Amino acid sequence: MNKLLLLYLVLGTAIIGMAQESPVLDNGQPESSEPQEVFPEIRITSFDSIPNEPKVEARFSYVKDTISYEEWIAIELRGNSSLRYPKKSYDLEIRVDSTSETSKDLQLGSMRSDDDWILNSVYNEPLKLRSYFSNQLWSEMVASRDTAGTRNGQAGIKADFVEVYLNDAYQGIYLLSEQVDRKLLKVKKMQGDTVRGLIYKAGSYADGTNFRKAETFSNALPIWSGFEMDYPYENFESHWEELYKFVDLVVNGNEKSFAATVNKELDLDNAIDYFIFINLLRATDNMGKNYFLARRDVESPFYLIPWDLDGVLGTIQDGKRISTTNDILTNGLFDRLFAENPWNYRERLKERWKALRAHELELDKMLERLRSIH
Numbered sequence: 142m143n144k145l146l147l148l149y150l151v152l153g154t155a156i157i158g159m160a161q162e163s164p165v166l167d168n169g170q171p172e173s174s175e176p177q178e179v180f181p182e183i184r185i186t187s188f189d190s191i192p193n194e195p196k197v198e199a200r201f202s203y204v205k206d207t208i209s210y211e212e213w214i215a216i217e218l219r220g221n222s223s224l225r226y227p228k229k230s231y232d233l234e235i236r237v238d239s240t241s242e243t244s245k246d247l248q249l250g251s252m253r254s255d256d257d258w259i260l261n262s263v264y265n266e267p268l269k270l271r272s273y274f275s276n277q278l279w280s281e282m283v284a285s286r287d288t289a290g291t292r293n294g295q296a297g298i299k300a301d302f303v304e305v306y307l308n309d310a311y312q313g314i315y316l317l318s319e320q321v322d323r324k325l326l327k328v329k330k331m332q333g334d335t336v337r338g339l340i341y342k343a344g345s346y347a348d349g350t351n352f353r354k355a356e357t358f359s360n361a362l363p364i365w366s367g368f369e370m371d372y373p374y375e376n377f378e379s380h381w382e383e384l385y386k387f388v389d390l391v392v393n394g395n396e397k398s399f400a401a402t403v404n405k406e407l408d409l410d411n412a413i414d415y416f417i418f419i420n421l422l423r424a425t426d427n428m429g430k431n432y433f434l435a436r437r438d439v440e441s442p443f444y445l446i447p448w449d450l451d452g453v454l455g456t457i458q459d460g461k462r463i464s465t466t467n468d469i470l471t472n473g474l475f476d477r478l479f480a481e482n483p484w485n486y487r488e489r490l491k492e493r494w495k496a497l498r499a500h501e502l503e504l505d506k507m508l509e510r511l512r513s514i515h
Contacts (some may be wrong), residue, residue, distance in 0.1 A: 181250060196216055197215065198428070212236055217233075228264040229262060235256045252326075257322065263315065266451055276360050278422075278510075298319040323372045329438045336439075338437050345430055349384075353413045355388045355389035383436065404442070406442055412478065413490050427450065430477060
């Protein structure tokens with residue numbers, strides 16, 4: 142454990158120190174300055190003030206080089222604590238016209254064709270690069286493994302920087318990104334009343350999302366112990382049975398049953414990557430919330446997808462700088478995996494860390510990526 146901790150701390154200190162102190166990266170460039178790169182331009186014309194919910198109709202234009210779109214959208218504010226920021230984030234849906242609630246897919250930038258999009262203000266990110274860098278890094282880490290059979294969708298979201306105008310007023314640089322959903326992850330659809338694939342979102346800190354307690358559940362409710370029922374949720378009916386079974390195994394299962402079945406309930410390679418990833422970035426807001434648990438079909442184990450990666454690399458979610466590098470971020474799931482070592486978890490964790498440090502997580506490579514994004 143001590144050697145593994147040392148590796149975490151050496152890399153974490155270097156990365157966090159670079160992100161906080163490097164004059165190359167943190168040059169204090171104000172939000173209103175013209176960006177050096179020409180980003181795609183998004184213009185939104187709203188006929189009413191944009192509320193938290195429900196969505197209101199608006200006009201939307203997207204221009205990148207020779208590509209341009211003019212569309213109707215439905216738009217609302219998004220976020221929780223970020224709602225208090227003067228620069229707002231938005232959730233938008235592309236619509237076929239101004240009178241219909243029927244959505245339409247649109248190809249934007251390097252991302253998939255889809256109808257649901259997020260405009261992240263990155264207001265709390267001093268350098269405007271943490272979320273972008275972190276999501277790219279996660280995708281690279283997952284791509285370096287052979288994960289055939291567990292899933293065949295994307296490992297996480299893609300995003301592009303854009304410049305946004307709202308009613309002709311310049312709003313600054315935003316991060317346009319995909320949504321984590323069934324389509325992105327290629328989770329199998331329901332067949333009649335039969336649930337095949339599942340997606341749960343860890344939306345708030347609670348005993349369930351921290352894997353500390355398996356509380357009773359009700360399928361009549363869309364939330365349970367910090368989790369939100371993401372898919373499927375139809376006719377006001379949730380499906381908590383499989384998640385409850387998994388959390389109960391972690392919290393209450395005896396050592397023998399945990400060792401025998403945890404690999405069937407959880408993709409251990411993915412869990413190892415997630416643990417390394419969160420501690421590398423010191424993503425303090427992504428162990429007890431801000432992740433998804435997905436299962437592609439009934440034969441597949443759950444796997445983790447990170448979400449909302451703004452409080453990383455030396456900052457927390459409100460943008461405040463925190464220089465801590467001597468702790469380990471964990472929860473009840475990772476505590477038990479390390480303590481009981483099922484399926485040789487500790488050795489696999491150590492070997493994966495060594496392999497990643499030689500390639501995807503090599504220090505100079507990550508520093509250069511951060512500089513190139515900035």
